[in-house]
Amino acid sequence: MTPNLHLWLIPLLPLIGAAINGLLGRRLSRQAVTGIALAFCGAAFAMALGVAIQFSALPLPYTEALAHWIRAGTFQADFAFYLDQLSLVMLLVVTGVGFLIHIYAVGYMWEEGGFYRFFSYLNLFMFFMLTLILASNYLLMFIGWEGVGLASYLLIGFWFTKDSAASAGKKAFVVNRIGDFGFLIALFLLIKHFGSLDFDQVFRLVQPLSPEIASAGLLTTVGLLLLVGACGKSAQIPLYVWLPDAMEGPTPVSALIHAATMVTAGVYMVARSHVIFERAPIALTAVAIIGTLTALFAATIGVCQTDIKKVLAYSTISQLGYMFMACGVAAFSAAIFHLMTHAFFKGLLFLAAGSVIHAVGGEQDMRRMGGLRHRIPWTFWTMTAATFAIAGFPPFAGFFSKDAILFKAFTSPHGSWVYWAIGVFTAFLTSFYMFRLWFLTFFGEYRGAESAGHDGHLLSGAPVSHGHGAIHESPKVMLVPLVILAVLSVCGGWVGSERFDRFLAPVFHRLEFKLVAAPAFLDGPHAVMPPTPEPNTEGPSETAFTLISVSAAALGLLLAWLLYLRRPQLPQEIAHALGGFYQAVLNKYYIDELYAVLFVRPLVDGSTKILWHGIDQGVIDATVDHGADAARKVSDSVRHMQSGNLRSYAGWVALGAGAVIGYMIWIGAR
Amino acid sequence: MLHLIVFLVFGAICVAGAVNLLVQSHPINSALSLIAVMGSLAVEYLLLGAEFVAVVQVIIYAGAIMVLFVFVIMLLNAGAEERTKGSQVALILGVPGTMLGSLLSAWVLLRHSGTRSVHVGAMPGPPKEIAQLLFHDFLLPFEVTSILVLIAIMGAVVLAAHSDSAPQPRKEG
Amino acid sequence: MVPLSYYLVLSGILFTCGVTGFLIKRNIITIFMSIELMLNGVNLSFVAFAAQWHTLSGQVFVFFVMVVAAAEAAVGLAIIIAVYRTCDTLNVDQINLLKL
Numbered sequence: 044m045t046p047n048l049h050l051w052l053i054p055l056l057p058l059i060g061a062a063i064n065g066l067l068g069r070r071l072s073r074q075a076v077t078g079i080a081l082a083f084c085g086a087a088f089a090m091a092l093g094v095a096i097q098f099s100a101l102p103l104p105y106t107e108a109l110a111h112w113i114r115a116g117t118f119q120a121d122f123a124f125y126l127d128q129l130s131l132v133m134l135l136v137v138t139g140v141g142f143l144i145h146i147y148a149v150g151y152m153w154e155e156g157g158f159y160r161f162f163s164y165l166n167l168f169m170f171f172m173l174t175l176i177l178a179s180n181y182l183l184m185f186i187g188w189e190g191v192g193l194a195s196y197l198l199i200g201f202w203f204t205k206d207s208a209a210s211a212g213k214k215a216f217v218v219n220r221i222g223d224f225g226f227l228i229a230l231f232l233l234i235k236h237f238g239s240l241d242f243d244q245v246f247r248l249v250q251p252l253s254p255e256i257a258s259a260g261l262l263t264t265v266g267l268l269l270l271v272g273a274c275g276k277s278a279q280i281p282l283y284v285w286l287p288d289a290m291e292g293p294t295p296v297s298a299l300i301h302a303a304t305m306v307t308a309g310v311y312m313v314a315r316s317h318v319i320f321e322r323a324p325i326a327l328t329a330v331a332i333i334g335t336l337t338a339l340f341a342a343t344i345g346v347c348q349t350d351i352k353k354v355l356a357y358s359t360i361s362q363l364g365y366m367f368m369a370c371g372v373a374a375f376s377a378a379i380f381h382l383m384t385h386a387f388f389k390g391l392l393f394l395a396a397g398s399v400i401h402a403v404g405g406e407q408d409m410r411r412m413g414g415l416r417h418r419i420p421w422t423f424w425t426m427t428a429a430t431f432a433i434a435g436f437p438p439f440a441g442f443f444s445k446d447a448i449l450f451k452a453f454t455s456p457h458g459s460w461v462y463w464a465i466g467v468f469t470a471f472l473t474s475f476y477m478f479r480l481w482f483l484t485f486f487g488e489y490r491g492a493e494s495a496g497h498d499g500h501l502l503s504g505a506p507v508s509h510g511h512g513a514i515h516e517s518p519k520v521m522l523v524p525l526v527i528l529a530v531l532s533v534c535g536g537w538v539g540s541e542r543f544d545r546f547l548a549p550v551f552h553r554l555e556f557k558l559v560a561a562p563a564f565l566d567g568p569h570a571v572m573p574p575t576p577e578p579n580t581e582g583p584s585e586t587a588f589t590l591i592s593v594s595a596a597a598l599g600l601l602l603a604w605l606l607y608l609r610r611p612q613l614p615q616e617i618a619h620a621l622g623g624f625y626q627a628v629l630n631k632y633y634i635d636e637l638y639a640v641l642f643v644r645p646l647v648d649g650s651t652k653i654l655w656h657g658i659d660q661g662v663i664d665a666t667v668d669h670g671a672d673a674a675r676k677v678s679d680s681v682r683h684m685q686s687g688n689l690r691s692y693a694g695w696v697a698l699g700a701g702a703v704i705g706y707m708i709w710i711g712a713r
Numbered sequence: 714m715l716h717l718i719v720f721l722v723f724g725a726i727c728v729a730g731a732v733n734l735l736v737q738s739h740p741i742n743s744a745l746s747l748i749a750v751m752g753s754l755a756v757e758y759l760l761l762g763a764e765f766v767a768v769v770q771v772i773i774y775a776g777a778i779m780v781l782f783v784f785v786i787m788l789l790n791a792g793a794e795e796r797t798k799g800s801q802v803a804l805i806l807g808v809p810g811t812m813l814g815s816l817l818s819a820w821v822l823l824r825h826s827g828t829r830s831v832h833v834g835a836m837p838g839p840p841k842e843i844a845q846l847l848f849h850d851f852l853l854p855f856e857v858t859s860i861l862v863l864i865a866i867m868g869a870v871v872l873a874a875h876s877d878s879a880p881q882p883r884k885e886g
Numbered sequence: 887m888v889p890l891s892y893y894l895v896l897s898g899i900l901f902t903c904g905v906t907g908f909l910i911k912r913n914i915i916t917i918f919m920s921i922e923l924m925l926n927g928v929n930l931s932f933v934a935f936a937a938q939w940h941t942l943s944g945q946v947f948v949f950f951v952m953v954v955a956a957a958e959a960a961v962g963l964a965i966i967i968a969v970y971r972t973c974d975t976l977n978v979d980q981i982n983l984l985k986l
Contacts, residue, residue: 687982689917693908694805701814708821720888724896731903731923740915747919750900754926757896760888761937766945770929773952778922778959785963786915789970808909815902822894846946858953865957872964 048097050124051109053090053134054173056083061166068159077149080162084145084169088138094126095135103127103549104243106179113182120240125179129550132379133176133311136386140303141169143524147394148295150520151401161201161293168194172304176311181230181240184312188226188276191305192219198300199292211288218285222275229268236261246318254322262319266326269316270333277309277363279337284635286360290352294397297352302359302393303386310366310382314375317551321373327457331371335465338364340632342472346479347629350407351396354480358433359389361473365448368466372458374451376547380540381444387535388432388441391528395426398517398525399484406491409483416485418514421522423485425529430481432532434474434596442593443536445470450588463588467595474599482607489514720760726753739793744782751775762837893934900927914969914978918962925955 060083068076104127113120126134145165152161171194175187193216200212233240237248252262273279278286278301289301300306313320313330320327338361345357362385369378400407402419416423432439435446449470453463516522606613618625627633684695730750734743751774758767847855900923907920929948936944966976973981 689978689981690909690912697811697905697909701811704814705817708817712821716888720892724892727896728899728903731900731907734916734919734923735903735907735910740913740919743916743919747923750923751926754930757893757930758933761893761933763933763936763945763948766929766933766948769949769952773956774922774926778956781959781963782915782919782922785966789915789967789976791913791915791976808906811902811905811909815898818898819895822891822898842942843946843949846942847949850943851946851950854950858950858957862953862957865961869960869964872961873967 048094048101048105048107048126049090050094050105050107050126050177051122053087053094053138054170054177056087056090057166057169057173059083061163061170064159064166065163068163071159073153073158076159076162080166081142081145081149083166084138084142087169087173088142091134091138095131098131101126106243117238118234120180120182122183123179123241124177125242126177127550128547129311129314129379130176132383132547133307134173136383137169137172137176137304140386140390140528141172141299143527144295144299144303144390144394147298147397147521147524148293150518151295151397152293155293157201161198164194164197164201165295165299168198168300168305172308175308179242181233181242181245184315185223185226185230188272188308188312189223191300191308192216192223192276195219195289195300195305198296199289201292201296205291208291211285211291215285215289218282219275222272222282225268225271225275227272229265229272232261232265232268242315249318249322252322254324260323262323263325266316266320266323267329269312269319270326270330273309273313273367274333275309276312277306277367278360279309279333279364279367280340283337283341283360284638287353287356287631290350290356294352294393294400297356298390298393298397301356302389306359306363307366307382307386310363310370310378313367313370314379314551317370317373317375320370324457327371327373329371331368331457331462334364334367334369334371335462336364337361338368338469339465339472340364342469342476343628344631345476346472347625348476349410351399351409351412351480351484352393352407354409354476355389355392355396358392358473358477361469362389362433365445365466365469368452368462369448372452372455372462374448374455374458375551376544377444377447377451377540379547380536380543381441381448384432384440384444384532384535387528387531388429388439391425391429391525391532392433394521394525394528395422395429398422398521399426401517401521402514403491404514409480411491412484412489413487413491414485414489415514419516421516421525425522425525426485427481428529428532430477432536433477434599435470435592436596437593438533438537440532440534440536443540446589446592447540449592450585453588467592470592471595471599474596475603476599478600478603479607482603486608487611716760720757723753723756723760726750727757740786740791741783744779744786747782748775748779751779764837765840765843890934890938894931897927897931897934900924900930903927912977912979914966914976914981915963917978918959918966921962922955922959925951 060079063079064071064076068079071079104125106126107124109122109124112122145162148161148165152158155161168191171187171190173187175184175191178184178187196212196216199215200209202208203212230240233245237245239245249262271282275282286301286306290297292300320330341357341360341364345354345361348354348357362381366378366381366385369375369381399412399415399419399422402415402422403412406412428439432441435442437443449463449466452458452466453460606617630636684691727750730746730753733746734750737743737746751770755767755770755775758764758770904920904922904924904927907923908917911917911920929951932944932948932951936942936948969981970976973983975981
């Protein structure tokens with residue numbers, strides 16, 4: 044007997060929290076708002092844990108239908124939820140890391156205005172993200188997709204009175220929308236050719252198709268369009284430009300949305316649609332190429348950034364590129380593994396960066412930090428764990444997942460040594476810029492103003508400083524999540540990529556997709572799971588790969604130590620020597636300016652000249668104005684009849700009477 | 714035959730009086746010619762046998778209404794009309810329009826009303842018969858018109874009364 | 887024997903003269919008299935038809951017309967007196983307070 048898990052409650056609980064805080068929060072005390080937000084988010088996490096505990100007893104995939112939604116002819120889409128190994132992993136990551144970040148945000152945002160609004164938006168985001176993950180059809184997933192974009196906009200522009208924050212929110216939303224356009228067209232194609240958007244139904248129909256090779260067919264088109272959507276949401280080339288600007292939002296927002304959860308939605312969607320991608324090699328290659336290029340591109344930019352949050356932003360883009368590269372070589376479970384570990388250490392990195400910023404009273408430029416490791420020890424040690432994790436040093440979490448990706452990039456039938464080589468170089472760069480950040484922030488001498496706390500103005504992503512003179516550690520409510528995430532960053536990879544692969548194999552190697560009926564109670568055979576594929580390389584080769592990637596990481600650490608601790612004047616000299624190239628990288632390759640010239644400027648000008656002046660003013664307003672004008676002119680001329688002159692009135696009456704009489708005579712005479 | 718001649722003579726007087734009304738510039742002359750019109754109309758009514766109406770015409774119209782007109786003319790000391798620029802509409806459209814309408818009507822009437830003739834005294838209208846109708850069939854209009862006259866009297870008194878009931882500003886020394 | 891149409895033509899002529907007088911005269915009392923002329927013309931037409939159709943209702947109606955004409959004359963002349971008091975003129979072209 045299949046237990047009813049009430050999956051629909053998991054997204055709904057944060058929604059209720061968002062509603063309560065949003066509608067009533069203005070009148071509640073901070074404690075009450077905190078309690079509500081944490082209670083509902085925690086309840087969702089608790090339910091997710093409950094689901095995980097019961098997981099082995101469930102027939103999979105588990106579906107649950109909540110309500111009818113669209114029934115239009117043969118097309119049908121319902122509010123239905125879906126649980127399998129993939130969704131479980133995502134669910135635990137999102138609710139777990141989300142809950143920790145909620146706790147952290149209580150401390151971080153405690154002295155901010157709009158406290159209730161922040162937590163309302165945060166809970167709203169959780170609702171949409173959970174809907175996205177648990178949806179059993181593309182349409183419900185799209186609702187979650189759009190919703191997280193909305194929540195992202197609201198939270199990036201949280202300090203909306205600040206111009207740069209409002210613009211950043213707008214930019215994020217617009218660029219996301221461009222991706223969503225591609226996603227929508229893909230959905231339309233799916234409806235047209237497969238008649239449904241339900242995962243199991245679509246995949247059941249796609250499953251028997253053979254891979255399209257020479258000519259790009261339907262599946263390739265769908266795959267490429269889905270990729271466009273994923274690029275928008277997960278900040279890949281060419282739609283990544285919103286993520287660095289999104290650092291205008293508060294740091295917990297950057298941690299939750301732009302590191303751990305929302306930006307991974309694209310990876311999740313690609314992984315979920317693996318059936319389509321596996322049968323469209325061209326699309327798969329496109330995914331891999333874009334992922335690899337993005338990883339390299341963003342890493343090079345990250346090397347030169349001076350704002351601590353911007354470094355982490357470009358790092359996120361780069362790591363997402365890794366996940367896409369993994370998907371592109373059909374190593375989906377490796378991508379999800381990296382997604383999970385990335386959520387741990389990137390979330391931790393952002394939260395710790397927030398703690399650092401909080402400690403130095405709002406300063407975000409690393410050139411004005413330094414030597415903080417003795418003053419904020421807890422932050423230092425947790426951030427150290429995260430930095431080693433992201434660089435890929437064993438036995439930290441990032442090592443296992445990144446190594447798995449690089450290995451699969453080389454050995455997969457869709458892979459190529461080019462991906463691997465670029466991946467290794469990017470790993471070196473990642474290690475370099477992360478340790479650069481580490482050294483600049485925590486080592487050396489403190490280069491900031493001593494009275495760092497007295498800066499009252501609002502920097503991007505920083506809370507209002509509370510005027511403490513000294514550099515101080517963050518409160519416990521902010522430190523506890525850091526510690527928990529640090530533990531996860533250390534141990535999170537120990538499950539090992541093989542065990543992870545085996546766990547996710549029923550999703551990615553499924554041979555049979557049965558039709559999912561409306562009731563939640565399933566009878567009939569479960570999905571057939573083939574035996575776990577053995578790794579098809581010999582042991583020593585794999586060790587060789589591991590050695591190479593670890594040495595790349597070590598090289599990065601060495602170089603960073605050299606340039607930023609040993610000989611701090613070297614970076615300047617190198618920058619001078621590289622001259623124009625350095626300037627280009629420093630200015631993010633002028634991509635934003637290029638987009639402005641190519642797209643933004645023509646759009647704004649066209650809109651102003653054609654749509655506003657031309658149509659709105661020239662046609663619509665003119666029609667109304669001319670209509671009114673004509674009415675006025677007519678009445679002006681008719682007005683002269685009202686002359687107040689008795690005789691002219693009499694004349695008109697006589698004329699009219701004569702006309703009527705004449706007409707009646709004419710009628711009578713016929 | 715005699716009827717025709719009498720009709721034509723008094724008809725001519727009617728028309729002459731009407732035209733004179735138009736032509737004269739002093740209103741008192743117009744009033745007097747109107748009295749002449751009414752008198753000859755009374756004769757026309759007699760020709761048609763409506764004796765009560767003819768008498769009432771003379772008494773009421775010529776005897777009361779026209780007297781009222783003459784009184785007002787004398788009261789207001791109306792002089793001869795000046796030539797002022799009036800309405801072009803009235804002159805250009807009204808007069809020719811009226812002419813056209815009346816000519817058309819006359820033409821139609823003469824062509825289509827046949828050769829039915831009216832005897833002299835064709836419809837005798839003794840007062841007794843009229844009273845019969847008035848107090849039986851037309852009682853309601855009769856009563857209503859009497860109220861109408863009452864209202865008219867009150868209205869005339871109010872309108873024409875001197876406006877010394879309005880508070881005058883005190884002329885202080 | 888006078889054909890009915892002669893009476894009607896006479897009535898028409900009187901009516902036309904009344905309308906013309908209304909249109910071309912400038913003294914307001916004369917205009918009023920033209921109205922009376924119009925009414926008389928109509929009265930003649932009523933009586934003629936009464937004679938033709940042998941019904942007394944036509945004459946009774948003439949009676950009513952006369953009563954109404956009397957009432958109207960009374961009120962109208964009172965109005966003229968009131969207007970003369972305010973505008974100090976009997977020239978209808980100068981009584982144009984209703985001009986827009």
